[in-house]
Amino acid sequence: MRSTPPPARATRRLRARAACAGLGLLVAALVPVAPGPPVGAAPGSAPLAPGALPAVDFGVIGVDALEAWAGFELVTPAPADPTITLRIILGLTGDRAGLEARARAVNDPASPDFGQGGTVAEEGRAFNAPGTDPALIAAWFWAHGVELVADPTGSSLRGDVPVAVAANAFGTTYLQYRIAGAPPEVVVVTPVARPTELDPVLAGRVDRVYGAVGVYDATTGGILGGTTTGPPKPPPTPTPTPTPPAPRPTTGGPADGGTPWRTGTPADACPDAAATEAFGQPVGLSPAQVRTAYGIDALWAAGGPGTGARIAVASVGFHDPSDLATYRACFGLEGTPVTDHVVGTVLPGVNLETTIDLQRVVSVAPRAARIDLFVGYDASGGTYQPTRQLFEMLANPLDASLTDGEDPDVVSLSYGWCEGYLAVADPGFAPLRDITEQMLTTAAAAGVGVYVASGDYGASGCLDSFAPPDNTGPSVWWPSSATWVTSVGGTNLTLATDNTIGSTGGWNDLRYVEPWASACLGCSGGGGYSDATPRPWFQVGAPGAPGGATRLVPDIAAFADLYPGYLHYQGGAWSHTGGTSAAGPIMAAAFALQAAIARSEGRPAVGFVNPMLYDLARAGDPAGIVRDIVEGTNDAYGPGYEAGPGYDLVTGLGSPRHDRLLALLRERARVAEVRFVG
Known part of the structure; x- marks a missing residue:
């Protein structure tokens, strides 16, 4: 019998980066978990003995661990101020094995459960929290003056917890330490050692804790999750890159299959857009050009330009509706208005990343049933917790209470941080990464596809996170490296x-060749080996995939080249833009159309597409569903990889051909129906 969590919900917070692909922050409408009966009063939910329970993952914790982790020299220990508030997320012990099996079955074309997922809320209730445990946990904290809220999948609870309450919950003693060389008002607040016993109400019900360690700044009254503060960085603009490697010799403008100026025929473009130039050449591809290139015209013929599709975009700033209206009018893309959801502090002005994302979405699905934009980042209390911010950005679009009770078909996220940075900037990266995987697994079980840009710094994902020369080593972006995206x-x-x-x-x-080569910052698609995520089952045995035990990035690839880029309208002017944060929304919207067409035809809807695409690759992909890309590199800033036959660390499996995929899915459904009737 499946267990059911309490009626709880919430959305999250984030941090960002952009022009081409981004970073991550966000906030949302919070629904408290009902405190429920007094602790221990729920029938059949007596506190569990902490005896032989597995260790709880707190991430990096304790004095010695912190000094080794970030190079802190911690001095002048003192009892921690009991009123300092820690921003804590509690990962709930659920049926992880059952949840993963469910998600795999729902997204396996060979399974009878393919495309048969419930809603996000239903799948969360079934797998993520036994019985009334969340209510018991909430009641314990409520009795100590703390209100908890749940993420939309029921994978976690979070709240602002005073040190005195945290010490009680985790059965430990907190101290605060000055950091040598830092201002005296900045202190590290940490348990003296890793807690070994939780309060009996929490033991066995909480198995991961994020935020148990904090860097507290008395001048702002806030916990700093890492070593930097402030809102998301603005997106980079196309400027000469600092000391790039010399471009490799070419025989002309085109190289590695691409051309830096516009090719093809932008017949749908209005004259002002079509006149966009760079270095004396026309640039910027039109929406119709991109749709034809990826076979999306067939989706329009089958189901119209978006009918029935539900698309969610997560970002940190607003777009200008007049920009989007001008863009739509130029290309004949009038249709569904964007529904804005303000889920935190919004960056001032018009955000380039948001504008890129929305213009790409309406290029593919202008008449979608829903286009929901979730904007904001967590600026409260000087907070800087980068993993938390990305976690919340992924959680916001899964909250169906904000979207008239409907889950999205797809979520598009063009933000992230390199794994190497998160590993040293956030002591709770490991536990919250795992909580995020639980949330994403739940989304996959519900048939929601999450599409994340792989980044724009080639194999050097940390290019803007560290000072030279430490910024050019190989690293991939998270959450692009998460399993269930x-x-x-x-x-x-x-x-x-x-x-x-x-x-x-x-x-x-x-x-x-010049001048195209040095006219960008963020010049190559992200790809490489994850240091954080184990190799997922769907990548094992993929043709061309290199050996190893960790996840490979990316899975697929689409047009991201800044030159010629996509035609783009913002601030009263036409220009061109690119990056994997343009490629991601294009693919997300196209797969949303695939899902909507499937529903309209009574077929199982496409959800998390990775298992299906990798299965096709292992079978030799005889119909050419994915275009194998065999040219190019992503060594823009030093180390990198080469594209080649099969899977590669530059373009993944390649670029989906949506017309051929639609034909394949229809044929599979026809054969299955004949067999059933047969």
């Missing part, structure tokens, strides 16, 4: 006059 990398394109793909390769603008 589809990581979208970048390609270039050369189009034929009918806008079909003539040639394509991995995106790396530094392969072009």
Whole structure:
């Protein structure tokens, strides 16, 4: 019998980066978990003995661990101020094995459960929290003056917890330490050692804790989760990159399958857009060109330009509706208005990343049933907890209470941090990463596809996170490296006059000749080996995939090349833009159309697509559903990889052909029906 969590919900917070792909922050409407009866009063839910329970993952904790982790020299210990508030997330012990089995079955075309997931809330209730345990935990904290809220999947509870309450909950003693060389008002607040016993009400019900350690700044009254403060960085603009490697010799403008100026025919573009130029050449591909290139025209023919699709976009700032209206009018893309959800502090002004995302979405699905934009970041109390911010950005779109009770078909996220940075900037990266995986697994079990940009710094994912020379080593972005997301990398394109793909390769603008090569910052699609995520089952045995035990990034790739880029309208002017944060929304919206068409035809809807796409690759992909990309590199800033036959660390499996995928899914459904009737 499946257990049921209490009626609880919430949305989250984040941190960002952009122009091409981003970082991450966000906040949301919080629904408290009902405190429930007094502790221990729930029938059948007596406190569990802490005896032989597995260790709780607190991340990096304790004086010695912190000194080794971040190079802190901690001095002048003192009892921790009991009123300092820690921003804590509690990961709930659920049926993780059952949840993963359910998610795999729902997304396996060979399974009778394929496409048969429930809602996010239903799958969360079934797997993420036994009985009334969340209410018991909430009641314990309520009795200590703390209100907890749940994420939309019931994977976790979170609240602002005074040190005195945290010490009681975790059965430990807190001290605070000055950091040598830091201002005296900045202190590290940490348990003296890793807690070994939780309060009996929590023991066995909480198995991961994020935020048990904090860097507290008395001048702001806030906990700093890492070593930097402030809101998200603005997106980079196309400026000469600092001391790039010399571009490799080419025989002309085009290189590795791509061309840095517009090719094909932008017949749908209004004159002002079509006149966009750079270095004396036309640039910027039009929506119709991109749709034809990826076979999306067939989706329009089958189900219209978005009918029935539900698309969610997470970002940190607003767009200007007049910009989007001008863009839509230019290309004949009038349709569904964007529904804005303010879920925290919003960056001032018009946000480039948000504008990129929405213009790409309406290029593919202008008449979707829903286009929901979740904007904001957590600026409260000087908070800087980068993993938390990304966790909350992923959680917000899963809250169906904000979208008239409907889950999205897809979530598009163009933000992230490199794993190498999170590993040293956030002591709770490991436990919250795992809580996030639980939440994403629940989304997959409900048939929600999450598409995350792989980043724009090639294999050097930490390029803007560390000072040289430590910023060019290999690293991939999280959450693009999470198991239950589809990581979208970048390609270039050369189009034929009918806008079909003539040639394509991995995106790396530094392969072009001047002036194109040095006119960008963020010039190549992210890809490489994860240091944090084990190799998922769907990547095992993929043709071309390198050996190893960790996840490979990306999964698929689409047009991201800044030159020629996508036609883009913002601030009264036409320009061009690119990056994997343009490729991600294009693919997310296209797969949302696939899901909507499937529902309209009575077929199982496409959800988390990775298992299906990797299965096709292992079977040789005889129908050419995914275009294998064999040219290009992502070594824009030093180390990197080369594209080649099969899977590669530049473009993943390649670029989906949506017309062929639609035909395959229809044929599979027809054969299955014949067998059933047979």
